[in-house]
Amino acid sequence: MPKTATCLIDHATYDLVDGMTVQELDPQLQSAIQRDNPAATPTSFICSEHLVGYRMQKMDRMIAKDYQQNKKINQQLTHIMQKNTYQVVDVNRQLENSLTVGQRVADAVARFGGSWAFILSFLSVMVIWMLLNVLPLFWAHFDPYPFILLNLFLSMVAAIQAPLIMMSQNRAAEYDRLQAVNDFRVNSKSEEEIRVLHKKVDHLIQQDEPNMLEIQKMQTQMLGEIQAQVNELRRLQARQH
Numbered sequence: 001m002p003k004t005a006t007c008l009i010d011h012a013t014y015d016l017v018d019g020m021t022v023q024e025l026d027p028q029l030q031s032a033i034q035r036d037n038p039a040a041t042p043t044s045f046i047c048s049e050h051l052v053g054y055r056m057q058k059m060d061r062m063i064a065k066d067y068q069q070n071k072k073i074n075q076q077l078t079h080i081m082q083k084n085t086y087q088v089v090d091v092n093r094q095l096e097n098s099l100t101v102g103q104r105v106a107d108a109v110a111r112f113g114g115s116w117a118f119i120l121s122f123l124s125v126m127v128i129w130m131l132l133n134v135l136p137l138f139w140a141h142f143d144p145y146p147f148i149l150l151n152l153f154l155s156m157v158a159a160i161q162a163p164l165i166m167m168s169q170n171r172a173a174e175y176d177r178l179q180a181v182n183d184f185r186v187n188s189k190s191e192e193e194i195r196v197l198h199k200k201v202d203h204l205i206q207q208d209e210p211n212m213l214e215i216q217k218m219q220t221q222m223l224g225e226i227q228a229q230v231n232e233l234r235r236l237q238a239r240q241h
Helices: 025-035 048-082 091-097 101-113 118-136 148-240
Strands: 004-006 014-015 019-021 046-049
Touching: 014 101, 046 048, 046 148, 048 148, 091 148, 101 118, 101 148, 118 148
Parallel strands: none
Antiparallel strands: 004 014, 019 046
């Protein structure tokens, strides 16, 4: 059985341990070798020196491809982070700074009108009013039963209080609208950033990690071939001695 073979690249004779046949290589290396050497066959022999060159080219292509893809994703993420298409708004401060005197009064009336203090004080006023006009404590009753003047005052308070409360509710609706717009912009920005980050993570998992494992595998194969050559040299030296 022959222990030597001719390299298809430089046509020199090498020991079989100093190289491999094309069919023993992975498909990518086979394609690269056959592309550069159309006459190559699956049983063609390639020496370790030239095989290392093809493996280095493959690793360089894999690293360059990963680098370009990572660079593209990083540029997309940087572009998103640097975009100033919107500015996060402090809705509370913006509305507080834009309040007019009338709006502040409307808010104060709405706050007081929706409190127990207003209900209790208003009930107290009505009870005192009716007692003063029913009990014989004074010589004259200014609003005798059925308390027409009191009804007039109550109607006036309701007529004035209702639009003030509506003004305050309109301001609350405006606050909700601005808050919703602000939340939408923040969510849109966050979604875009998360999408790019997911793309980067997927690239790392689906391409970078397998490529690194492939490179480590190739390096291990190269180290194994070197170790086999060293062992063969030791055997030859032992035979000579």
